[in-house]
Amino acid sequence: MYLIYVDANGDPGANTAASRYFVLTGLIVHESFWRECLHRLVVFRKGVKDKYGLPLRLELHAGDMVRKPGSFRRDDLVSMLHALAKELADMEELRIINVAVDKQNKGKDYKVFTVAWNAILQRFDEAIASGSLPGSTGSDKGMVFSDQTDSLPVTQIMRYSHIYNLAAEAANTARRQRTMLSKLIEDPSFRDSRHSYYVQDTDLAAFLLYERLSPNRHMNKKGRRNYFNLLAPILYYPLDIADVDGITWIQQEGRIADVRCALPRRFYTPGYTEGQTH
Numbered sequence: 001m002y003l004i005y006v007d008a009n010g011d012p013g014a015n016t017a018a019s020r021y022f023v024l025t026g027l028i029v030h031e032s033f034w035r036e037c038l039h040r041l042v043v044f045r046k047g048v049k050d051k052y053g054l055p056l057r058l059e060l061h062a063g064d065m066v067r068k069p070g071s072f073r074r075d076d077l078v079s080m081l082h083a084l085a086k087e088l089a090d091m092e093e094l095r096i097i098n099v100a101v102d103k104q105n106k107g108k109d110y111k112v113f114t115v116a117w118n119a120i121l122q123r124f125d126e127a128i129a130s131g132s133l134p135g136s137t138g139s140d141k142g143m144v145f146s147d148q149t150d151s152l153p154v155t156q157i158m159r160y161s162h163i164y165n166l167a168a169e170a171a172n173t174a175r176r177q178r179t180m181l182s183k184l185i186e187d188p189s190f191r192d193s194r195h196s197y198y199v200q201d202t203d204l205a206a207f208l209l210y211e212r213l214s215p216n217r218h219m220n221k222k223g224r225r226n227y228f229n230l231l232a233p234i235l236y237y238p239l240d241i242a243d244v245d246g247i248t249w250i251q252q253e254g255r256i257a258d259v260r261c262a263l264p265r266r267f268y269t270p271g272y273t274e275g276q277t278h
Contacts, residue, residue, distance in 0.1 A: 001031040002133060002142040004097075004124050007193075007202040008149075009063070009210035012113035016103050021213050022112050024099045024120045025206035027198060028127070028236070030135030033093035041197040044087050052076050059193060060084070060200045062207035066218050078224060084204055085230040093134050095236040096205055097123045100213065101250045113150070115250055117157045121181060123248060127236055128183040144188040147199055151190045158188055205231060209247070 004026045011018035029037055048054050052072065065077045088094060099119045101112050121144070127133055128142050146154060161181050193199040208228040215225035235246030 005198045005202040009206040027202040028095040125181045147193045
């Protein structure tokens with residue numbers, strides 16, 4: 001069984017005023033490596049406590065730490081995030097998949113959130129089926145874990161994907177093909193990020209990806225926008241698509257065709273509007 005922990009960065013709405021990009025990052029670990037990797041994360045956090053004074057129970061939310069360091073020195077926190085990225089990259093049992101949507105020149109009705117989630121579920125399903133992930137037995141399934149922010153729409157997207165998934169081909173073509181998810185089981189499971197090191201580490205990876213694309217003023221100096229490159233050893237590259245730097249781009253010329261997957265009305269929750277901020 002493979003577990004994927006998914007987190008986002010950027011605004012999920014089509015309006016580029018809030019953010020030009022919306023990214024999803026998934027951290028994949030096989031059940032046979034789960035406890036071993038968790039132990040390494042706990043050991044790392046103990047070292048962080050000793051060096052920087054950050055409590056073990058403190059949630060590592062990368063964006064907040066860089067923007068609002070509070071009583072801690074920002075440079076210390078950035079150094080800690082750099083060290084954590086290197087620690088993750090050294091864990092050969094892990095893999096990271098990334099989906100990025102460039103919202104520029106998209107219509108106002110473009111379903112950024114839905115498109116991105118459909119793409120990362122498709123990538124995870126394909127990765128398991130390929131047998132190329134660490135720990136593969138050839139008969140593995142996958143489960144999805146995420147934070148609690150968008151539990152209802154994510155559940156609906158995944159339920160629909162079990163039935164009918166509109167997948168894009170890796171070519172400049174608008175043709176759609178039907179490919180139901182075959183390896184993923186059950187609804188997504190949601191975790192409070194305060195209580196999951198795996199979710200917090202996925203948050204870091206998503207943050208570093210976004211800062212590479214559109215760095216804030218704190219990350220746009222001293223080479224910090226390139227911290228995402230530290231994760232190169234564990235980035236997953238699909239066998240059938242030449243993803244650039246381990247990033248699956250949605251509708252970007254010459255990289256991957258558009259992925260469109262608007263859900264039927266019955267799959268949307270009353271009162272939920274895609275693109276709303278949480």
